[in-house]
Amino acid sequence: xxxxGVVLFHTTSSVIxxxxxLIKDGYSIKLIPTPRQFSSDCGIALRFDWxxxxxxxxxxxxxxxxxDSIHFHDTKRI
Amino acid sequence: xxxxxxxxxxxxxxxxxxxxxxxxxxxxxxNPGRSGHRLSIAAARVIYDTREEIARFFxxxxxxxxxxxxxxxxxxNLALRGILKPGDHVVTSSMEHNAVMRPLRRLEKLGIRxxxxxxxxxxxxxxxxxxxxxxxxTRLVVINHASNVVGTLLPITEIASIAHQSGALLLVxxxxxxxxxxxxxxxxxxxxxxxxxxxELQGPPGIGGxxxxxxxxxxQIEPLICGGTGSRSDSEEQPDDLPDKFESGTANLAGIAGLxxxxxxxxxxxxxxxxxxxKKLSQALIDGLSTLPKVRIYGTLDPERSVAxxxxxxxxxxxxxxxxxxxxxYGVLSRVGLHCAPAAHKTIGSxxxxxxxxxxxxxxxxxxxxxxxxxxxxxxxx
Numbered sequence: 001x002x003x004x005g006v007v008l009f010h011t012t013s014s015v016i017x018x019x020x021x022l023i024k025d026g027y028s029i030k031l032i033p034t035p036r037q038f039s040s041d042c043g044i045a046l047r048f049d050w051x052x053x054x055x056x057x058x059x060x061x062x063x064x065x066x067x068d069s070i071h072f073h074d075t076k077r078i
Numbered sequence: 079x080x081x082x083x084x085x086x087x088x089x090x091x092x093x094x095x096x097x098x099x100x101x102x103x104x105x106x107x108x109n110p111g112r113s114g115h116r117l118s119i120a121a122a123r124v125i126y127d128t129r130e131e132i133a134r135f136f137x138x139x140x141x142x143x144x145x146x147x148x149x150x151x152x153x154x155n156l157a158l159r160g161i162l163k164p165g166d167h168v169v170t171s172s173m174e175h176n177a178v179m180r181p182l183r184r185l186e187k188l189g190i191r192x193x194x195x196x197x198x199x200x201x202x203x204x205x206x207x208x209x210x211x212x213x214x215x216t217r218l219v220v221i222n223h224a225s226n227v228v229g230t231l232l233p234i235t236e237i238a239s240i241a242h243q244s245g246a247l248l249l250v251x252x253x254x255x256x257x258x259x260x261x262x263x264x265x266x267x268x269x270x271x272x273x274x275x276x277x278e279l280q281g282p283p284g285i286g287g288x289x290x291x292x293x294x295x296x297x298q299i300e301p302l303i304c305g306g307t308g309s310r311s312d313s314e315e316q317p318d319d320l321p322d323k324f325e326s327g328t329a330n331l332a333g334i335a336g337l338x339x340x341x342x343x344x345x346x347x348x349x350x351x352x353x354x355x356x357k358k359l360s361q362a363l364i365d366g367l368s369t370l371p372k373v374r375i376y377g378t379l380d381p382e383r384s385v386a387x388x389x390x391x392x393x394x395x396x397x398x399x400x401x402x403x404x405x406x407x408y409g410v411l412s413r414v415g416l417h418c419a420p421a422a423h424k425t426i427g428s429x430x431x432x433x434x435x436x437x438x439x440x441x442x443x444x445x446x447x448x449x450x451x452x453x454x455x456x457x458x459x460x
Contacts, residue, residue: 010309010310010317010319010322011111011142011307011308011309011317011319011320011321011322012110012111012122012126012308012309012322013122013125013126013129013141013142013320013321013322014142014319015122016119016122016123016125016126017126017141017142019123020126031114031119032114033113033114033115034114041309041310041311041312042111042308042309042310042311043111043112043113043114043118043308043311044111044114044118044119044122045114066319
């Protein structure tokens, strides 16, 4: 079973920006309602394959997309 | 019917704009950032994509510095009321629309100091006069890119460098030029650019925006409206994140989708091509009106130095009668009066009567112009 991580953001614009950049780079990601156990900052979070955590983080860092935090999250399937 | 009132709002709109608006309401329809479901996310994508297109169109790198507002007036108020504090000095021109003048006059009562640089009767400005008006407390220079009364373009690149030499910011009101004239925010040195969606950007009414350049410190701008943003919902304080700090309340999704489609339509057509077309129409209007008796044309009479907005009066005739006859008898739609710009009309010498204003648009043809001139000729002579 795939293990997931989620990136939390402060704003919707940042989530969409991150989504566009990651899709462009070929990552398999999905926008989901922010899991309540993590944060209530923004209604949408970005879910990704936990195996790609470092790479996802480096894309976000390089492109200077503002995000709040990254968490391990394995409760749901795509 | 010949619609020559594009300076107040462009019409007709490209079919792509109408389609984008109905499509987004029919198929997308969610409220961006509020819910996590697919329609909410799809709406957020439409808005973000348009933000990105606008940033690219005006030459800025960060799409989050494109703030959507209800119209240009809203964007101007956001900038002026957000930045200026009692004691600040502001420099503006005598050719401004009331969208600039009224908030400045209001702020003047609250303690800002205002210098209004007189322009020439053709609407042009002497930059040395503007330079003389600057002082060490000048916080902001607010200037129109082109007059809504006579179309005269102002030298915003020179004005930017004068503003910056005094440590002031430059706010440009591009309501009449965005989409009709190429604007590169970074290259010109504009700090704050105000645009409206419903004129030459070919979008619908109800959408405009403020572009804030990278070098403007966001913490120095107070929001005009506070409220729900879908972000940091655990807090009762307005967030500092962009664009949310300045965009509370549900966004105008259909308006933004329409604006995005208008922008794409313009980009496909080419702003330079549109500008060439408008210059030809402008020249034809000036040439045609110049041959008519008792007609006085205002402005530079030079399409190179203006956008396609022509104002005229006829000796011995009321402008309101001319406007009514053009509409009723010939189907030529103009706008008569003071065009929400009393200062500009005082400057060009047409206050308080005002002028008849003709503003062709991208869909106006040369034969429309010839027909309109014939109609004006008949009205003038009878």
